[in-house]
Amino acid sequence: xxxxxxxxxxxxxxxxxxxxxxxxxxxxxxxxxxxxxxxxxxxxxxxxxxxxxxxxxxxxxxxxxxxxxxxxxxxxxxxxxxxxxxxxxxxxxxxxxxxxxxxxxxxxxxxxxxxxxxxxxxxxxxxxxxxxxxxxxxxxxxxxxxxxxxxxxxxxxxxxxxxxxxxxxxxxxxxxxxxxxxxxxxxxxxxxxxxxxxxxxxxxxxxxxxxxxxxxxxxxxxxxxxxxxxxxxxxxxxxxxxxxxxxxxxxxxxxxxxxxxxxxxxxxxxxxxxxxxxxxxxxxxxxxxxxxxxxxxxxxxxxxxxxxxxxxxxxxxxxxxxxxxxxxxxxxxxxxxxxxxxxxxxxxxxxxxxxxxxxxxxxxxxxxxxxxxxxxxxxxxxxxxxxxxxxxxxxxxxxxxxxxxxxxxxxxxxxxxxxxxxxxxxxxxxxxxxxxxxxxxxxxxxxxxxxxxxxxxxxxxxxxxxxxxxxxxxxxxxxxxxxxxxxxxxxxxxxxxxxxxxxxxxxxxxxxxxxxxx
Amino acid sequence: xxxxxxxxxxxxxxxxxxxxxxxxxxxxxxxxxxxxxxxxxxxxxxxxxxxxxxxxxxxxxxxxxxxxxxxxxxxxxxxxxxxxxxxxxxxxxxxxxxxxxxxxxxxxxxxxxxxxxxxxxxxxxxxxxxxxxxxxxxxxxxxxxxxxxxxxxxxxxxx
Numbered sequence: 001x002x003x004x005x006x007x008x009x010x011x012x013x014x015x016x017x018x019x020x021x022x023x024x025x026x027x028x029x030x031x032x033x034x035x036x037x038x039x040x041x042x043x044x045x046x047x048x049x050x051x052x053x054x055x056x057x058x059x060x061x062x063x064x065x066x067x068x069x070x071x072x073x074x075x076x077x078x079x080x081x082x083x084x085x086x087x088x089x090x091x092x093x094x095x096x097x098x099x100x101x102x103x104x105x106x107x108x109x110x111x112x113x114x115x116x117x118x119x120x121x122x123x124x125x126x127x128x129x130x131x132x133x134x135x136x137x138x139x140x141x142x143x144x145x146x147x148x149x150x151x152x153x154x155x156x157x158x159x160x161x162x163x164x165x166x167x168x169x170x171x172x173x174x175x176x177x178x179x180x181x182x183x184x185x186x187x188x189x190x191x192x193x194x195x196x197x198x199x200x201x202x203x204x205x206x207x208x209x210x211x212x213x214x215x216x217x218x219x220x221x222x223x224x225x226x227x228x229x230x231x232x233x234x235x236x237x238x239x240x241x242x243x244x245x246x247x248x249x250x251x252x253x254x255x256x257x258x259x260x261x262x263x264x265x266x267x268x269x270x271x272x273x274x275x276x277x278x279x280x281x282x283x284x285x286x287x288x289x290x291x292x293x294x295x296x297x298x299x300x301x302x303x304x305x306x307x308x309x310x311x312x313x314x315x316x317x318x319x320x321x322x323x324x325x326x327x328x329x330x331x332x333x334x335x336x337x338x339x340x341x342x343x344x345x346x347x348x349x350x351x352x353x354x355x356x357x358x359x360x361x362x363x364x365x366x367x368x369x370x371x372x373x374x375x376x377x378x379x380x381x382x383x384x385x386x387x388x389x390x391x392x393x394x395x396x397x398x399x400x401x402x403x404x405x406x407x408x409x410x411x412x413x414x415x416x417x418x419x420x421x422x423x424x425x426x427x428x429x430x431x432x433x434x435x436x437x438x439x440x441x442x443x444x445x446x447x448x449x450x451x452x453x454x455x456x457x458x459x460x461x462x463x464x465x466x467x468x469x470x471x472x473x474x475x476x477x478x479x480x481x482x483x484x485x486x487x488x489x490x491x492x493x494x495x496x497x498x499x500x501x502x503x504x505x506x507x508x509x510x511x512x513x514x515x516x517x518x
Numbered sequence: 519x520x521x522x523x524x525x526x527x528x529x530x531x532x533x534x535x536x537x538x539x540x541x542x543x544x545x546x547x548x549x550x551x552x553x554x555x556x557x558x559x560x561x562x563x564x565x566x567x568x569x570x571x572x573x574x575x576x577x578x579x580x581x582x583x584x585x586x587x588x589x590x591x592x593x594x595x596x597x598x599x600x601x602x603x604x605x606x607x608x609x610x611x612x613x614x615x616x617x618x619x620x621x622x623x624x625x626x627x628x629x630x631x632x633x634x635x636x637x638x639x640x641x642x643x644x645x646x647x648x649x650x651x652x653x654x655x656x657x658x659x660x661x662x663x664x665x666x667x668x669x670x671x672x673x674x675x676x677x
Contacts, residue, residue: 285585343647
């Protein structure tokens with residue numbers, strides 16, 4: 001029987017040498033005249049084990065990692081093609097604690113299948129959600145998604161079903177589904193992993209959104225920094241088109257839906273939905289005032305659903321298993337699962353999909369294993385560059401939209417970036433302002449100018465120039481930005497700045513160097 | 519500034535790039551990406567060509583080109599090296615890596631080495647945050663960038 005060896009093609013695995021490993025394995029197969037094939041799967045999401053090589057055995061898939069090209073010969077010598085023991089052997093993949101503790105609904109196939117194999121996709125429950133949706137009326141689909149409690153996974157947490165209903169009810173000859181895959185937040189990579197590891201689930205989710213709202217055209221707007229995701233999505237769309245999943249008659253239903261990939265051009269602000277729409281239209285990515293809502297006047301002024309990748313990729317399992325199944329996970333008003341991305345200075349970094357409700361401390365200390373450097377955790381930034389820095393004192397905060405908001409933080413796209421005690425929180429606050437200055441679209445004065453003034457003020461504090469006065473000024477500036485900006489860039493930059501100042505006051509009171517030498 | 523719509527070395531090729539994509543809804547970014555891919559930058563002389571074909575003003579085209587960090591007004595080096603400067607990479611020492619890289623290449627961010635080998639650029643997140651610090655050389659990604667990795671990258675660009 002042909003042996004199947006899995007070597008991930010996910011960008012994180014590639015960044016750690018997966019291609020070299022795959023080449024070495026292919027050479028070894030050739031050399032030994034083995035009957036074996038290599039499948040380039042997505043990533044299981046355990047970055048510290050990448051490249052994670054798996055072999056299919058009668059007992060299940062055996063995992064080996066992290067594998068370097070120089071380890072390959074010894075793996076073959078140890079008989080790893082039959083699941084043989086080796087220093088890098090991790091046992092059965094499904095028994096690895098990091099995976100075993102997860103509830104993988106959206107990421108059920110990611111890392112398991114060949115991302116571009118429709119046979120694999122169907123074998124692992126793919127297209128079931130779409131098939132069920134095709135047997136329902138549009139309002140029934142919208143109701144199912146509403147009942148599931150799914151909220152926008154991009155960060156705002158707006159109920160997906162309500163957004164869909166607005167678009168479904170809006171009159172218009174042409175409506176659109178726009179997938180926001182402009183995943184620019186540092187510490188997040190869930191969208192990238194789906195696009196590279198299970199692109200068909202995103203296509204399926206977009207088609208279902210189209211059926212629910214009457215939209216027949218979809219755009220996936222992603223980042224130029226994600227060349228691998230762009231390529232995989234383009235190939236998957238071609239395959240889906242060839243199989244009649246996309247096109248004038250989705251699975252022979254008579255409903256039309258097609259989609260294409262569009263690449264951004266390195267502007268962080270285009271992750272904001274109205275900037276994204278302007279960019280998609282070919283304009284400067286400047287924020288639009290709301291109203292009008294994109295649901296009513298979105299792309300080219302027509303009714304448009306703008307949903308995040310993870311929101312759309314969660315739709316197929318909701319349609320397949322039912323709203324109640326999904327809703328039964330989670331806590332409070334945060335229903336279902338969330339792919340938490342554990343990143344930065346952390347021992348066991350990666351993607352951990354679980355029901356809402358774990359505490360921040362559990363995520364960082366128990367699942368993430370503390371810092372990679374072995375030093376104590378000083379701060380954790382949750383929700384990307386616009387998210388608050390939480391100290392250890394807030395580690396009992398449950399991962400839930402409302403609980404984080406109550407502590408002046410946000411979940412955002414569920415990225416968790418860990419910093420050890422070497423971090424200088426004044427420097428991090430300054431960077432938040434600097435990043436806002438670099439990426440501001442320029443429409444709102446508080447964001448455009450306030451961010452630059454914020455950098456200068458942080459520098460004065462660092463230099464010991466009238467620190468108390470300048471800290472008050474920085475807080476005042478944050479207040480103006482928070483309430484005077486149209487979008488989250490200017491409006492949320494105060495979160496990292498104010499949280500750093502509030503929770504880490506010692507870092508804002510450095511030894512006064514010079515008495516403002518004038 | 520002189521306005522020369524046609525006759526430049528880029529204008530003719532630009533026209534065919536535009537006409538292949540004009541039918542798209544929102545064709546501007548696909549056109550600009552294709553031009554940068556073809557020419558390595560967005561030449562000044564193609565802006566009026568785009569404006570003319572898409573029925574826009576030159577100012578509008580210029581406004582779009584200059585809004586996005588990706589689009590260059592001059593060619594880059596033979597290689598483009600992007601080093602992530604965002605928070606997850608900072609937490610793993612990206613600032614020190616950046617300083618070392620500046621030293622090794624003898625240039626700062628947004629500059630090109632004198633031999634034209636490489637342009638160094640900052641990038642804010644490559645989605646490789648669980649294997650930070652991260653870098654991208656052309657389309658090749660690197661994680662857990664350390665001294666050895668930098669040496670490999672520098673050797674590659676100098677080759």
